[in-house]
Amino acid sequence: xxxxxxxxxxxxxxxxxxxxxxxxxxxxxxxxxxxxxxxxxxxxxxxxxxxxxxxxxxxxxxxxxxxxxxxxxxxxxxxxxxxxxxxxxxxxxxxxxxxxxxxxxxxxxxxxxxxxxxxxxxxxxxxxxxxxxxxxxxxxxxxxxxxxxxxxxxxxxxxxxxxxxxxxxxxxxxxxxxxxxxxxxxxxxxxxxxxxxxxxxxxxxxxxxxxxxxxxxxxxxxxxxxxxxxxxxxxxxxxxxxxxxxxxxxxxxxxxxxxxxxxxxxxxxxxxxxxxxxxxxxxxxxxxxxxxxxxxxxxxxxxxxxxxxxxxxxxxxxxxxxxxxxxxxxxxxxxxxxxxxxxxxxxxxxxxxxxxxxxxxxxxxxxxxxxxxxxxxxxxxxxxxxxxxxxxxxxxxxxxxxxxxxxxxxxxxxxxxxxxxxxxxxxxxxxxxxxxxxxxxxxxxxxxxxxxxxxxxxxxxxxxxxxxxxxxxxxxxxxxxxxxxxxxxxxxxxxxxxxxxxxxxxxxxxxxxxxxxxxxxxxxxxxxxxxxxxxxxxxxxxxxxxxxxxxxxxxxxxxxxxxxxxxxxxxxxxxxxxxxxxxxxxxxxxxxxxx
Numbered sequence: 001x002x003x004x005x006x007x008x009x010x011x012x013x014x015x016x017x018x019x020x021x022x023x024x025x026x027x028x029x030x031x032x033x034x035x036x037x038x039x040x041x042x043x044x045x046x047x048x049x050x051x052x053x054x055x056x057x058x059x060x061x062x063x064x065x066x067x068x069x070x071x072x073x074x075x076x077x078x079x080x081x082x083x084x085x086x087x088x089x090x091x092x093x094x095x096x097x098x099x100x101x102x103x104x105x106x107x108x109x110x111x112x113x114x115x116x117x118x119x120x121x122x123x124x125x126x127x128x129x130x131x132x133x134x135x136x137x138x139x140x141x142x143x144x145x146x147x148x149x150x151x152x153x154x155x156x157x158x159x160x161x162x163x164x165x166x167x168x169x170x171x172x173x174x175x176x177x178x179x180x181x182x183x184x185x186x187x188x189x190x191x192x193x194x195x196x197x198x199x200x201x202x203x204x205x206x207x208x209x210x211x212x213x214x215x216x217x218x219x220x221x222x223x224x225x226x227x228x229x230x231x232x233x234x235x236x237x238x239x240x241x242x243x244x245x246x247x248x249x250x251x252x253x254x255x256x257x258x259x260x261x262x263x264x265x266x267x268x269x270x271x272x273x274x275x276x277x278x279x280x281x282x283x284x285x286x287x288x289x290x291x292x293x294x295x296x297x298x299x300x301x302x303x304x305x306x307x308x309x310x311x312x313x314x315x316x317x318x319x320x321x322x323x324x325x326x327x328x329x330x331x332x333x334x335x336x337x338x339x340x341x342x343x344x345x346x347x348x349x350x351x352x353x354x355x356x357x358x359x360x361x362x363x364x365x366x367x368x369x370x371x372x373x374x375x376x377x378x379x380x381x382x383x384x385x386x387x388x389x390x391x392x393x394x395x396x397x398x399x400x401x402x403x404x405x406x407x408x409x410x411x412x413x414x415x416x417x418x419x420x421x422x423x424x425x426x427x428x429x430x431x432x433x434x435x436x437x438x439x440x441x442x443x444x445x446x447x448x449x450x451x452x453x454x455x456x457x458x459x460x461x462x463x464x465x466x467x468x469x470x471x472x473x474x475x476x477x478x479x480x481x482x483x484x485x486x487x488x489x490x491x492x493x494x495x496x497x498x499x500x501x502x503x504x505x506x507x508x509x510x511x512x513x514x515x516x517x518x519x520x521x522x523x524x525x526x527x528x529x530x531x532x533x534x535x536x537x538x539x540x541x542x543x544x545x546x547x548x549x550x551x552x553x554x555x556x557x558x559x560x561x562x563x564x565x566x567x568x569x570x571x572x573x574x575x576x577x578x579x580x581x582x583x584x585x586x587x588x589x590x591x592x593x594x595x
Contacts, residue, residue, distance in 0.1 A: 031059055031094060032142045032180050033133055036168040037193060038126045038161070045106035045122035048167070049080070049131060050197065052178055053094045060215070061202070062091045063136035066102060066120070071128030071149040080131075081120040089207045089229055091215055097176040098201035117202050127161055144168065145184055155183030160190055167193045266291035268381045278328055293331065293379055296322045300377050300388040301356065301402045304413050305368035308397040311361070315368045316415050317375055318358040318401075321351040332385065335376040336366045342378075358415040370394070398422075 030053075037048035049066055053059055061083050069077025081102055083092050094100050103114060104122040124131070128147020135141050145153025146168055147161045162168045169191040173179035179187050209216040209223065209231030216231065223231040239246035239253070239261035246261065253261045254272045266273035266280070268290040276282060281294035302318035317334065321327050329349040333342050343364050351357040361367065368375075371393055377386045389407050391400040399413035403421050410422040490496055518524055518531035573580070 030055055030141060031061065031064075031133065032170065032178060033131060033144050034099065034170045034178055035193075036124070036131060036144060036146070036162070038124050038146075038168075039164060040107075041164045043106060043110060044126055044164075045104055046110065047104040047107060047120075047122050047124050048193075048197070049102045049120075051094070051100040051102075051133070052170070053096055053098050053100075054178055054180065056096050058093045058095050060091050061094050061100070061135075064141070065134050067132045067134055068123050069130040069132070069152075070125070071130070071145070071147055072151055073130065074152045076132055076134060077130065078123070080123060081118045083118060083202075085204060089210050091205050091207060093203055093205055095201050095203070099198035100202050101197050101199035114197070115199050117199050128158070142180075143184075144188065153184045154187075155181075155185065157183050157185035159184045159188040162190050165192070166190050265289075266381075270380065277331060279331060291381070293383075293385075295325075295327060297385045298322070298327065298332065298351070298377060299386050299402065300375055302358070302414065302419055303368060303375060303388065303391060303400045304415070305373065305391060305400065306370045306394045306396055306398065307413075311367075313360050313362040315361040315366075316358045316413075317364075317366070317368075318356055318415055319351060319377065320356050321353060324353050326350050326352050331380045333378045333380065334364065334366065335378055337369070337373050340376070341366070356416050356418065360415075 032052055032054055033049065034052035035048065035050040037046065038044075040046040063082060063084060065082040066080040067076040067078065068080050069075060083100075085092055100118070101116045102118040102120055103116040105119050106122050107114060108116065108119055125147070128145075128149040130143060130145045130150060130152060132143045133141040143152070143154055145151075145158040147158055150158035153159070159168055167190070168188050170188055171179040181187055205215060205217060207215045207217075208219050208225060208229075210228075211230040211232075212220075219225055219231060222234055224234050225231055235245060235247045237245050237247070238249055238255075241260040242250075249255065249261065252264045252267050254264065254274065256262050256274070262274070264272050265276055265282075267288070269277070273291065276291060279293055279295050280291040283290050283292045299320045299322065300317065301320045302316075304314070304316050307314035317336075319329075327350060329345040329351060330347065333344050335342055343366050345359070346363060349357075372390055374390045375388050376384055379385055388400075388402075394400060394409060397413070398409045398411055399419075400407065401410050401413075401419040403410065403419045408422070410420060411424055412420045412422060414420055522531045524531055
């Protein structure tokens with residue numbers, strides 16, 4: 001034999017041993033087909049199929065079926081018999097290490113003394129075929145093929161056909177255990193039928209609760225059974241003190257400390273009221289009992305929508321309490337703006353008897369717009385307690401206040417105190433859209449909304465008095481500062497105007513000849529006499545610029561490493577060249593065929 005052939009054979013053997021794993025079969029721990037009788041000497045229709053429970057627990061075989069198929073079939077074939085119960089709530093169980101016996105109708109007729117668990121019409125072939133055990137989910141539990149032409153036996157190795165007077169029997173693997181390696185030829189043998197067959201072990205168990213997973217032999221604790229055979233949790237009466245069964249807390253009720261259900265005392269107020277709130281009374285109307293405020297109505301007395309300076313923390317809403325007792329403001333809310341945005345008062349807020357109390361937009365995060373808006377005071381049940389009239393376009397620092405029972409503007413805001421009339425005459429605040437247009441020689445004052453004459457040209461103006469000058473902006477006469485000794489020195493780049501004694505920019509009066517020369521690359525702006533950068537006149541290139549760069553340091557490093565590595569490999573081959581040559585010669589002589 002060639003050494004090369006030996007070498008290749010050994011290599012293939014090692015490869016196959018590593019890559020191919022031999023399948024092993026453990027003994028089945030479920031229900032198996034244990035014996036098959038294809039016929040007897042008396043009649044070929046005297047057929048038997050026996051099952052055995054190999055497992056250590058009872059198995060639910062409800063709606064399992066036996067199927068027969070021809071020798072050439074790979075499908076289930078035709079149904080022989082199914083293990084069914086009287087109704088869907090009853091399950092059939094095969095006890096552990098017990099038998100179930102199915103016989104043909106012909107055998108039952110010819111030998112009435114033979115008992116059985118199930119019956120079927122004789123159909124088994126005496127030469128070749130298959131029997132399959134299929135569970136309620138159409139899954140194959142076990143299969144036996146017999147006869148040399150049976151193509152789909154377990155392990156593709158069918159058992160031999162049993163002659164008349166013999167049966168196909170499963171081998172014994174141990175105490176109360178039958179062999180099942182999933183190879184029919186290995187698991188079965190041809191034996192003499194037993195004189196007595198076991199049957200009658202199959203028992204029924206009723207599932208009390210069809211709607212609950214797994215079988216309930218008894219009603220679980222806390223459940224009841226309805227007419228449909230479903231188990232439901234027993235209803236719990238959450239209000240044992242009320243008539244009829246209450247499975248949920250009724251609307252408008254709460255559970256007190258004793259576990260009793262009590263009604264909400266004030267159904268018209270948000271939340272559950274276990275008692276009448278302070279400052280409220282019970283009032284009965286057509287819809288039932290309601291809780292109503294039992295107080296004189298509080299009043300909104302002052303608003304500051306447009307404070308001088310920042311609005312943050314300076315806008316405020318003032319309230320007055322006309323009652324002789326303190327009032328808890330938790331029973332009230334503010335509605336602000338045309339969208340009626342709701343704001344609650346800080347927790348625990350109360351207003352003293354006959355007192356004013358104000359809240360800024362730091363205390364409550366409201367916003368009073370500077371144009372037109374409104375504020376309402378509401379009770380907790382949604383009733384309007386007081387509606388302040390709308391304000392319109394208030395000037396800076398002007399409060400909208402209730403003074404002598406009349407709402408008006410005042411320039412003297414008094415947050416938290418009695419309101420004071422304005423110290424100046426307040427022009428009625430009107431929307432500009434409602435005003436008549438001013439004459440052609442008039443304009444409208446932003447402060448008063450009144451029409452005023454437009455300033456005329458200086459040629460028609462009366463000369464200013466001694467000690468005055470005419471303002472270029474307004475054409476009005478203004479006093480000249482006369483005491484030069486008390487004047488503040490002008491800033492750098494400025495000089496004092498001899499006509500008005502006011503400071504003005506030097507650049508505005510100097511000619512360009514007296515100015516310092518601009519720096520290189522700058523020019524003087526003819527409008528301001530100031531230096532500015534000269535616009536660049538660089539010629540634009542006819543091509544796009546390209547970015548340049550240098551080789552990456554990492555590339556140099558890797559090339560260096562590659563060079564060093566190559567030198568090391570070449571050096572190693574040179575150092576061990578004799579050993580390598582010797583090894584190659586021995587390997588070549590081994591591969592040469594023997595003479």
